[in-house]
Structure formats: C-alpha cells, structure tokens
Amino acid sequence: MKDFTEYVITIIKAIPDGRVMTYGQIAKVAGKPRAARQVSWILHSMSQKYKLPWHRVINSKGEISLKGSEQKELLEMEGVHFSNLGKVNLDTYLWEPDEEELLHG
DNA sequence: TGAATGACAACCC
DNA sequence: CGGGTTGCCATTC
Numbered sequence: 001m002k003d004f005t006e007y008v009i010t011i012i013k014a015i016p017d018g019r020v021m022t023y024g025q026i027a028k029v030a031g032k033p034r035a036a037r038q039v040s041w042i043l044h045s046m047s048q049k050y051k052l053p054w055h056r057v058i059n060s061k062g063e064i065s066l067k068g069s070e071q072k073e074l075l076e077m078e079g080v081h082f083s084n085l086g087k088v089n090l091d092t093y094l095w096e097p098d099e100e101e102l103l104h105g
Numbered sequence: 106t107g108a109a110t111g112a113c114a115a116c117c118c
Numbered sequence: 119c120g121g122g123t124t125g126c127c128a129t130t131c
Contacts, residue, residue, distance in 0.1 A: 065112040
C-alpha cells in the first residue's frame with residue numbers, strides 16, 4: 001500500500017465521533033494538498049474493503065456528496081447538526097488531527 | 106500510450 | 119451567491 005493511501009486511511013480512522021473532515025483537508029494533511037480527488041477515490045475504493053468512518057468525510061462546502069445515501073443520517077446520529085440547507089457548519093465540526101492523535105492510532 | 110473518469114477544490118464572472 | 123471553467127492526480131479502459 002502506498003504511503004499516501006496508508007496515511008489517508010490512518011487519518012480517516014482517527015476522525016472522532018461528531019466531527020468531520022473535507023477531502024482537501026485530508027489530502028493536505030496526508031502530504032498532497034492537491035490530491036482531494038484521490039481521497040475520494042480511496043474512499044469509494046477502500047471503504048468497501050476496510051471499515052472506515054467514510055461518512056465523516058464531506059466536501060469543502062460542508063455538504064454531503066453522496067445524496068441518497070445514509071451518510072447524513074449517520075452524522076446526525078453522532079451529533080453533527082445540518083442546517084436547513086443540508087450543510088454542516090465547518091467552523092464547528094471540522095476536525096484538524098494532531099500528530100499525537102495519528103501516532104496513537 | 107492517450108483519453109476518459111471521479112464521493113473534489115479554487116477561481117472567475 | 120450561483121453556475122460554469124480549470125486544475126489535480128491516480129486509476130481504468
């Protein structure tokens with residue numbers, strides 16, 4: 001497994017309940033600020049083989065990309081509040097991982 | 106090989 | 119603020 005993919009998976013697994021991260025944010029933390037699309041690829045590819053909290057990954061607008069899925073409900077169940085526009089307040093719920101969080105696994 | 110694709114993001118008007 | 123365009127990078131055909 002490539003380092004980038006491995007790191008992305010590590011980060012996603014480290015997202016706490018009730019918090020979210022954006023594709024671009026994850027890519028940036030994983031070392032490739034422009035690789036947001038690879039993060040999406042990793043998600044729809046790996047989430048079928050590994051158990052990842054993929055529902056905590058949303059786009060930069062704070063919206064759900066997979067409309068019609070249960071992603072929004074999963075987040076609400078964890079305490080993430082959606083506006084009447086179906087958006088999340090990133091200032092409140094966006095999570096920025098600490099090195100300790102990732103190293104601790 | 107070259108072209109098309111995608112659970113995105115930043116810009117521009 | 120909304121919609122369209124361009125840039126990105128790995129994967130697939």
